[in-house]
Amino acid sequence: MIKCYIFGDDSTKQLINNFIPTLSPIFYLGSSLDFRTAFKDIVLNKPDFIFVDIERVNADPFEIILLRQISPVLFTTGIKHEAEVQNSKKVLKSPAGVQPEVVQMLEEAGIALSAKRPNKDDHPTYPITIIIKTNSKGLYGGIEVLIKLDEIIYVESVKNYLDIHLDGNRHHRSYMTLKSMENELSGDFERVNKSFIINLNKITSIEGNDFLILNYNEKNRIPIGPTYKKQFAEWKKGKQFKSIGTDDDSIIASGKSS
Secondary structure, X not given: OEEEEEEOOHHHHHHHHHHOOOOXXXXXXXEOOOHHHHHHHHHHHOOOEEEEEOOOOOOOHHHHHHHHOOOOEEEEXXXXXXXXXXXXXXXXXXXXXXXXXXXXXXXXXXXXXXXXXXXXXXXXXXXXXXXXXXXXXXXXXEEEEEEEHHHEEEEEEEOOEEEEEEXXXXXXXXXXXXXXXXXXXXXXXXXXXXXXXEEHHHEEEEEOOOXXXXXXXXXXXXXXXHHHHHXXXXXXXXXXEOOOOOOOOOEEOOOOOO
């Protein structure tokens, strides 16, 4: 999945969809005609590409330079134009739509991004938020909630639904499978037994090879299933370093030797 932001409007999005039909799915993080709003969103979400519609916005060179400090900038318009592709020294002339060279660049990026799930140390190509349909109902129907991934502590499978536990002692319940949730989450999440997916960034202590404590809370004590111990041990090994001046083999990188 490719994450994009549009410095333009909905017509820009339609133009992109019409001229780039062969890409792997594009996730649009948002769009705005106002530079201040767009820049704030782009800094927050860090898209893989920024589309700038030179018909819809009057961006000055300084604004483009700022955008390029964050992500590659691609120009598009509905009329014939001259546009500079980032990291290219020549000016390209093209018919309406996106330049062929840009399409090729995106297709190559799309293959690279969709070919594998990112490693734990890679920058995630997943959205920073997800929308979950909950079991709750409001005055006008079922309620969907937007959840920030970095606020999820763990997800627990209970019978035919999931309990999603969040920072601030909050949680949501949704009818979906643990597998489908696992597919939605980024590389910061790991399944540690048949009923739990945890946010690896929330681990604050490890008890032997059997339990994890999340967010310094004993209530968030998660068992490590037998079939998942080897996988978790490999992750833990990557977070350890050799202690100096002790007989211990290693210590957790985030802790201190005694």
